[in-house]
Amino acid sequence: MESSSQPPPPSTGGDPSEEGAAPELPRLTVTQVEQMKVEGRVADIYRVLFEAPPNTKSVMLELWRDSHVEYLANGLRHLGPSFHVLDANRPWLCYWMIHGLALLDETLDDDLENDIVDFLSRCQDKHGGYGGGPGQLPHLATSYAAVNTLVTIGSERALSSIKRDNLYEFMLQMKDKSGAFRMHDGGEIDVRACYTAISVASLVNILDADLAKGVGNYIASCQTYEGGIAGEPYAEAHGGYTYCGLAAMVLLNEVEKLDLPSLIDWVAFRQGVECGFQGRTNKLVDGCYSFWQGAAIALAQKLMTIVDKQSKPSYSSKLSSVGDACGTSSSGLASEKSSILDYAKFGFDFVKQSNQTGPLFHNLALQQYILLCAQVLEGGLRDKPGKNRDHYHSCYCLSGLSVSQHSAMTGSDSCPLPRHMLGPYSNLLEPIHPLYNVVLDKYDEAHDFFRENDQM
Numbered sequence: 314m315e316s317s318s319q320p321p322p323p324s325t326g327g328d329p330s331e332e333g334a335a336p337e338l339p340r341l342t343v344t345q346v347e348q349m350k351v352e353g354r355v356a357d358i359y360r361v362l363f364e365a366p367p368n369t370k371s372v373m374l375e376l377w378r379d380s381h382v383e384y385l386a387n388g389l390r391h392l393g394p395s396f397h398v399l400d401a402n403r404p405w406l407c408y409w410m411i412h413g414l415a416l417l418d419e420t421l422d423d424d425l426e427n428d429i430v431d432f433l434s435r436c437q438d439k440h441g442g443y444g445g446g447p448g449q450l451p452h453l454a455t456s457y458a459a460v461n462t463l464v465t466i467g468s469e470r471a472l473s474s475i476k477r478d479n480l481y482e483f484m485l486q487m488k489d490k491s492g493a494f495r496m497h498d499g500g501e502i503d504v505r506a507c508y509t510a511i512s513v514a515s516l517v518n519i520l521d522a523d524l525a526k527g528v529g530n531y532i533a534s535c536q537t538y539e540g541g542i543a544g545e546p547y548a549e550a551h552g553g554y555t556y557c558g559l560a561a562m563v564l565l566n567e568v569e570k571l572d573l574p575s576l577i578d579w580v581a582f583r584q585g586v587e588c589g590f591q592g593r594t595n596k597l598v599d600g601c602y603s604f605w606q607g608a609a610i611a612l613a614q615k616l617m618t619i620v621d622k623q624s625k626p627s628y629s630s631k632l633s634s635v636g637d638a639c640g641t642s643s644s645g646l647a648s649e650k651s652s653i654l655d656y657a658k659f660g661f662d663f664v665k666q667s668n669q670t671g672p673l674f675h676n677l678a679l680q681q682y683i684l685l686c687a688q689v690l691e692g693g694l695r696d697k698p699g700k701n702r703d704h705y706h707s708c709y710c711l712s713g714l715s716v717s718q719h720s721a722m723t724g725s726d727s728c729p730l731p732r733h734m735l736g737p738y739s740n741l742l743e744p745i746h747p748l749y750n751v752v753l754d755k756y757d758e759a760h761d762f763f764r765e766n767d768q769m
Contacts, residue, residue: 344595351597354698355587358685374684374736376714377692381707382419384692385410388704389425401445404436404458408465409708415465415752416711416742430471433459437476441483451483452497457509460516464751464759472762481519484510492527503544504535508557512749515564516756518763520656529567532558539594540575550579552592552602556609560748563612566659573613573620577673580610584674589682589697599696600687600706603679603713608747610673611716617669661760664746664753672720679717680735683710712750715742 341349362373388410399406407429414421421429435447436459442451443459460480463471487494487510494506507528514520534546535558541550542558555576562568583590583606590602613620622628687694687710693702694710718741721733731738746756 344597347597351697351699352586355598355682355686358698359681362681362685371737374681374740376684376736376740376742377688377690378417378739380690380692381688381694381711382414382417382692384702385413385417385704385707386419386421389421389429401449402455402458403446404433404443404455404462405445406704407433408458408462409704411462411465412751413704413708413711415755416715416745418743421466426466426468427470430463430466430468430474433463434474437474437479438483439479441476441479441481441486450497452500453484453487453494453506453509453513454496456480456483457513460513461749461751464516464749465755467755467758469762472759475517477517477519477763480513480517481524484514484519484524488524491531492529493531494528504532504542504554504558504561505544507532508561511561511564515657515660516749516751516759518657518760518767520564522654525565525656529562529565529570532562533567533570536571536576540572540577540579542571542576549593552580552583552590552605552609555580556605556612559609559612563616563663563748564656564660566654566656568616569619569623572623573616574624577610577613577620580606580613581674584679587682587686587697588675588678589686590679597697598682600683600694600713601696601709603683603687604709604716604750607674607679607713607716607720608750611720611747613673614668614670614720615663615666657760657764660746660748663748664756667724668720668722672717674720676717676720676733677735680714680740683714683717684736684740711742712745714740715745716747718742719744 362370365373388406392406396406411421411429432447433443436443436445436449436455438444438451440451442453443456444451445455449455460475463475484494486498487496487506489495489502491502493502493504494510495502496506496509500506510524511520511528514524532542535543535548535554537543537548537550539550541552542555543550544554559568559571559576562571583592583594583602585591585598587598589598589600590606591598592602592605683694686698687696687706689695689702691702693704694707695702696706700706718729718734722729729741734740744753745751746753749756751759
């Protein structure tokens with residue numbers, strides 16, 4: 314008997330090529346899913362604002378000063394057991410809280426100030442530099458945090474407690490043959506180490522040709538094809554490293570070694586639909602980049618003469634690499650004269666310059682993100698909706714808010730106009746020196762103090 318052939322069973326998956334079959338949708342990545350969630354949360358918050366009556370809008374856009382002051386001040390007096398994981402970051406905790414309070418124009422009582430100065434003195438290594446706690450290894454990052462804290466306190470006792478000669482020797486020991494700095498003895502070499510060393514040395518007036526030698530060339534080698542700056546050569550551009558690299562180059566007077574037009578483009582395009590900044594391409598918005606990216610692009614507002622020159626077709630951004638003290642500087646001085654350069658003057662003169670253009674980012678939109686998405690009702694600020702508050706994000710969200718509020722100023726001594734601020738004028742924070750991230754008045758006092766001490 315002839316066997317009959319049976320038809321094959323129907324396909325369960327369907328053939329996309331068959332007429333009428335729906336094409337298979339591409340799978341979303343984890344980052345895409347998270348991005349959609351964040352955009353949804355932010356959109357819900359903004360929808361409430363846009364649909365609210367005018368009086369309610371004004372209340373929603375207030376900076377909750379008293380709550381933030383209470384949160385930061387309480388942290389200085391007591392932290393819970395969970396903070397033991399930050400034992401090696403105690404000078405950073407001091408800086409995040411004290412700088413945040415200074416931005417809010419809040420002063421500490423004398424006893425608390427003295428306690429903090431005493432604590433940081435115990436973190437100071439006898440051979441120079443500050444560790445993360447008493448008896449810990451000296452580290453450039455915690456040295457930056459400690460010095461910025463003492464400058465922010467601003468008393469003679471605080472500023473005099475910095476042993477500058479030892480600090481200078483520590484920095485020389487951290488200097489690598491590449492010209493860059495390593496974070497600690499045997500530690501990593503990166504742009505963050507370069508910035509913290511150069512910033513601290515400039516701030517306390519110990520920056521010289523020996524410390525500056527080769528740093529600019531190293532940082533320039535970390536600028537990527539995207540325009541941002543990576544932590545080390547051939548790595549990915551990152552907002553924190555971009556700020557550190559650009560600020561260090563300004564303090565070294567070597568900013569022309571960077572491709573500024575592409576840097577500005579990269580930073581500007583990191584401000585997304587949420588109105589805040591992301592730290593890297595295709596990453597989520599994060600409130601801390603309100604400062605890291607916002608301050609970087611605010612620095613560029615004072616560099617437009619160089620930007621315009623580099624934007625001309627005839628300009629060659631490839632500067633010759635030299636092995637002398639500072640290489641080719643934007644001042645046009647020859648490298649052999651670098652030993653007489655007054656490095657502290659670069660930071661002082663820079664902040665006194667007027668902005669050469671208006672904001673290169675949407676400053677009101679950034680204020681909207683910080684005020685509506687980063688503030689926590691109980692006090693403190695956070696990364697994004699759905700995250701918890703912390704002292705780090707409180708510090709850098711407030712720093713970014715200050716930068717944004719003052720970014721439209723035309724003169725260095727003028728005050729922001731109401732149209733440049735979102736919410737009531739009582740939201741206005743103290744201006745910062747954007748190269749160091751310390752309150753401007755405190756910087757001026759420290760600058761004069763160290764200058765006078767060097768002349769005695």
